[in-house]
Amino acid sequence: MDLALLRTFVTVHRAGSFTRAAALLGLSQPAVTSQIRTLERQLGRPLFLRQARGVTPTTIGDELAHKAAPHLDALVEITEAGLDEDSSSRTLHLAGPLEFTSERAVPALTALTRNGRSFALRASFGTAEETLEGLAAGWHDLAISTVRPRGALLSATPLCDEEHVLIAAPRWAERFGADGVHPAGMSAPEQIPVIEVHESLPLVSRYWASVFDSRPVAAGAVVVPDLRAVLACAVAGAGMAVLPRYLCTAALERGEVTALHEPAVPPLRTYFLVVRSGTLALPHVARAHEALQQAAADWS
Numbered sequence: 679m680d681l682a683l684l685r686t687f688v689t690v691h692r693a694g695s696f697t698r699a700a701a702l703l704g705l706s707q708p709a710v711t712s713q714i715r716t717l718e719r720q721l722g723r724p725l726f727l728r729q730a731r732g733v734t735p736t737t738i739g740d741e742l743a744h745k746a747a748p749h750l751d752a753l754v755e756i757t758e759a760g761l762d763e764d765s766s767s768r769t770l771h772l773a774g775p776l777e778f779t780s781e782r783a784v785p786a787l788t789a790l791t792r793n794g795r796s797f798a799l800r801a802s803f804g805t806a807e808e809t810l811e812g813l814a815a816g817w818h819d820l821a822i823s824t825v826r827p828r829g830a831l832l833s834a835t836p837l838c839d840e841e842h843v844l845i846a847a848p849r850w851a852e853r854f855g856a857d858g859v860h861p862a863g864m865s866a867p868e869q870i871p872v873i874e875v876h877e878s879l880p881l882v883s884r885y886w887a888s889v890f891d892s893r894p895v896a897a898g899a900v901v902v903p904d905l906r907a908v909l910a911c912a913v914a915g916a917g918m919a920v921l922p923r924y925l926c927t928a929a930l931e932r933g934e935v936t937a938l939h940e941p942a943v944p945p946l947r948t949y950f951l952v953v954r955s956g957t958l959a960l961p962h963v964a965r966a967h968e969a970l971q972q973a974a975a976d977w978s
Contacts, residue, residue: 681753684746686713687725691743692831692955693814695732701815702954751956768797768962773812774822776803777905777925778840778949783822786973787966797962813952819963821952822970833958834950835967838974842885842945845926845935846870846918870938871899871917873908881920888945909935922947924977 690699690710700707718725725739735743774783784801791799804812806825813821814831826834850870872882877898886894900911909926912919913934929935951967958964 681750683713683717683720685750686710687717687739688743688747688750690714690726690733691735691739691747692829694734694829694831698732698814698831704816747956751959770797770799770820770962770966771818772799772801772820772822772966773804773809773818774801775806775809775824778922779803779822781925782973782977783970786970790965790969797965810952813954816954819953819957819960820966823950823952824947826948826950827952830955832952833955834952835971837949837951837970838977839946839948841923842881842920842947843923843926843930844885844889844918844920844938845912845930846938847912847915848933848936849915850918851936851938870896872896873900873902873911873917873919874898875901875903875905875908877901884947885920885945889939889941920945 686699686703686705689702690696693699693702696707696710696714700710703710714725721738721742723738724736725742726733726735770787772779772783772787779801780803784799787799790797802812802818806823809818809821809823810825810827810832812818822837823834872879872894874880874882879894879898882894882896886892899917900908902908902911905921905925908919909921909929911917912921912926913929918938926935930937951970953963953967958967
């Protein structure tokens with residue numbers, strides 16, 4: 679049996695779509711469709727059920743994928759092991775959220791880029807949806823996401839939890855009591871202007887739902903799509919913001935901002951390391967994956 683046909687079959691099985699599989703393989707969709715039909719003729723059985731959105735494997739298709747995929751992945755690993763002798767020529771394409779990737783992930787990987795030790799690094803930024811779509815399409819090798827993907831095409835590993843803090847310049851804290859409750863009895867600091875990354879107030883809304891079991895009533899006074907700019911505006915006294923603790927720890931220690939509320943159970947957001955299934959057999963992807971997990975053990 680032609681290994682190219684099996685490779686195409688396994689890719690379609692993992693992607694759940696001829697279109698996605700074609701993008702991953704660098705083939706046209708008609709070429710992928712033709713190869714799957716050829717394999718189905720050779721086996722005398724249908725491997726996929728065509729649906730409006732993607733395909734679903736038949737029982738025979740699932741059985742074949744279960745048997746064939748490990749062996750194809752092993753062949754990729756053997757091939758890439760030979761390429762690893764010239765590891766300086768490899769490039770790791772990393773994607774993730776702007777601030778976390780810039781502040782934590784990229785610095786953690788620099789040791790693997792120095793003196794041609796392992797690979798060159800190229801980073802790009804985007805939303806979770808954009809990042810995962812790009813990974814599935816083969817544009818990235820490794821993604822950092824706050825969303826755990828579904829399906830067999832992408833494989834996710836929890837990386838770390840991010841604590842969120844409600845902060846503002848010290849002058850705003852005077853509106854609150856020692857227990858973080860507004861003197862007038864309000865359970866949430868609704869009278870302070872909000873600084874956010876989007877008009878929908880994603881971070882503030884999530885914090886309010888988790889801590890105050892309500893929705894914020896304030897509108898965004900300042901909206902800027904970069905958490906570091908949000909912090910700068912908070913330091914300048916523009917209002918309150920919800921930020922990852924790692925991003926505002928230094929400002930808190932310097933007294934430039936203060937925590938307006940310290941809940942017993944702070945809101946957390948989980949980051950995941952995501953790869954296409956089977957690509958951890960590639961040495962440069964595996965090294966980056968391991969390096970980020972080791973670095974995350976020291977993040978707090």
